[in-house]
Amino acid sequence: MALRKVLLLTYHFPPSGAVAVYRMLGLVRYLPQFGWQPVVVAPPRVPWEPTDASLLDQVPAQTPVARVPFIDEGVAGRVVGRIAPEAHWIVKAREACNRMIAEHRPDAVITSSPPGIVHLLGRWVQKRHGLYWVACFRDPWVTNRLDTSGLSAHIDRRLESSVMRHADQIVANTPLNREGWCRAYPEHAAKMHVITNGFDPEKFASIDVPPPGDRLMILHAGELYSGRDPRPFLDAFARLQAEQVPVDCTFLGRQTDSMYNLAAEISQRGLGSTVHRPGQVPYAESLQKMMSADILVLFQNPGYRFGIQAKLFEYLGTGRPILAISELDSDIAWVLRESRVLHRVAAPTDVAGIRQAILELVAKARAGHGNAADKSAVLQFTRERMAQRFAECLDRSPPAAR
Numbered sequence: 551m552a553l554r555k556v557l558l559l560t561y562h563f564p565p566s567g568a569v570a571v572y573r574m575l576g577l578v579r580y581l582p583q584f585g586w587q588p589v590v591v592a593p594p595r596v597p598w599e600p601t602d603a604s605l606l607d608q609v610p611a612q613t614p615v616a617r618v619p620f621i622d623e624g625v626a627g628r629v630v631g632r633i634a635p636e637a638h639w640i641v642k643a644r645e646a647c648n649r650m651i652a653e654h655r656p657d658a659v660i661t662s663s664p665p666g667i668v669h670l671l672g673r674w675v676q677k678r679h680g681l682y683w684v685a686c687f688r689d690p691w692v693t694n695r696l697d698t699s700g701l702s703a704h705i706d707r708r709l710e711s712s713v714m715r716h717a718d719q720i721v722a723n724t725p726l727n728r729e730g731w732c733r734a735y736p737e738h739a740a741k742m743h744v745i746t747n748g749f750d751p752e753k754f755a756s757i758d759v760p761p762p763g764d765r766l767m768i769l770h771a772g773e774l775y776s777g778r779d780p781r782p783f784l785d786a787f788a789r790l791q792a793e794q795v796p797v798d799c800t801f802l803g804r805q806t807d808s809m810y811n812l813a814a815e816i817s818q819r820g821l822g823s824t825v826h827r828p829g830q831v832p833y834a835e836s837l838q839k840m841m842s843a844d845i846l847v848l849f850q851n852p853g854y855r856f857g858i859q860a861k862l863f864e865y866l867g868t869g870r871p872i873l874a875i876s877e878l879d880s881d882i883a884w885v886l887r888e889s890r891v892l893h894r895v896a897a898p899t900d901v902a903g904i905r906q907a908i909l910e911l912v913a914k915a916r917a918g919h920g921n922a923a924d925k926s927a928v929l930q931f932t933r934e935r936m937a938q939r940f941a942e943c944l945d946r947s948p949p950a951a952r
Contacts, residue, residue, distance in 0.1 A: 553587040555656040556944055557647065557681065559671050561639065562662075563592035564609055567602035567830070569772055569860040570688055573747050574662065575605070576933030577940060578613045584941030589654045590615040591646045593639060597622040597631075600804065604832050614654060616646040640671040647671070651679050658682040658947045660940070666691035666706060669713045676716065682947030684940070685717035686745075687727065694730040694856045714738045719943040721745050724881035726856045745940060746885065747860045748933035749867035757841045765796040766915055768873070768908070769843035771836050772861040775806045778849040779898065781815055783875055786904035788819040797912055800826045800843075802836055840868045844915045845908070850876035852898040858882055866891060866928050871911045875904060890927040 558577060562570035578588045594617040595601050609615070620639055621630045630638050650656075659681045661672030669685050676683040692707045714720060714735045720742045722728035732739040768787075774780065780801070787799055799821075805812045816825045831839070840846060846865045850857065858881045865872050866885075871892040876882040878895055886893040892914055894907035929935070 555587045555654050557656045557659040558588045558590045560592050560662040564605035565601045565603045567600035572860050575608050576936050580934045580937030584938050589650050616650050618643045618646045636665045637667050658944050660684045662686040664689050683717050684719040684943050685713050686721040688723050693734045724858050726881045747863045748931050748936040749863040750933050754867045759841050765798050766844040768799040768845045770847050771802045773803045777851040782899050782901050785901045789905050798824045803830050845871050845911050847873040855880040
């Protein structure tokens with residue numbers, strides 16, 4: 551039976567190195583198993599974000615991809631970059647959408663944000679071509695955000711409301727995100743679904759795990775941004791060093807949050823010999839380092855319950871113990887409970903709680919309980935299962951009459 555086709559519109563697709571690409575990779579790799587062939591329109595790169603050319607190898611050869619570049623060079627690029635750094639792309643992408651629709655005749659379109667304005671392109675495609683539209687939110691747009699004040703948020707709320715009204719199906723990436731939408735837009739609750747991100751089990755199966763050394767390693771993989779503050783963790787870690795607990799820490803990836811200087815904070819606490827910052831590394835190397843770590847840590851904003859970093863699902867794939875610096879009733883805590891991995895959750899500003907959580911995980915790792923994950927529970931968070939849930943949304947669409 552021939553596959554039905556779906557147009558996938560996203561700002562993040564390989565060789566983009568942003569963590570958002572892994573949800574897109576899951577769709578292009580696994581949707582064909584469930585009857586849908588993705589057809590992609592995306593930029594060749596996002597100018598202000600990292601790239602990882604090795605991710606191109608994970609895109610199936612049979613996936614059609616149309617590349618629409620940003621205007622980011624010369625006088626025009628400087629003007630556009632100041633006035634509409636993201637918004638101008640959706641205007642440029644319309645021609646590519648027309649071309650891909652004429653050539654591949656898709657039955658549906660998926661738009662994946664952030665940025666939220668990508669959904670305006672989905673609405674345009676829906677109106678012009680009559681495609682069934684699934685709007686996917688990898689993060690909140692306005693509803694469920696911490697700061698919703700100002701003119702920009704007012705405009706975005708009107709746009710978000712339009713998307714909620716017109717999209718045929720709406721996908722939230724977390725349960726609390728959907729709950730917030732249901733309160734804000736109760737008339738559209740029936741078409742709202744939760745589909746989390748996921749991981750690929752086979753990526754971890756072939757990685758050798760070294761035996762624990764004399765000193766255990768805590769690892770953070772990924773970018774530090776948007777208020778995710780490791781300083782209380784560093785305070786707790788400094789206490790453990792003073793207590794001569796044999797544990798080191800590594801931060802992979804970039805820091806793009808300007809509220810602190812991570813290198814200076816490490817130095818100020820005298821942690822230069824035990825906290826390491828090798829910077830961003832290729833994806834394959836990141837996986838190896840995660841598998842080699844004894845404890846994996848992630849950070850969420852103080853007071854923020856919504857959202858699950860995509861890196862958490864990679865963490866699940868490793869089977870390693872996880873320390874979540876997050877509110878105790880957050881979406882992150884929900885995933886950890888559902889997955890049944892060895893974990894601890896400590897509030898983002900609770901230095902004593904973070905210290906205690908580290909001590910408990912260190913003791914578990916020392917006792918050999920670091921890889922005791924319930925695999926049946928963890929497998930509900932694979933990218934294959936994620937794609938199946940998207941396919942179930944797409945299966946509601948009627949065949950295109952073109």
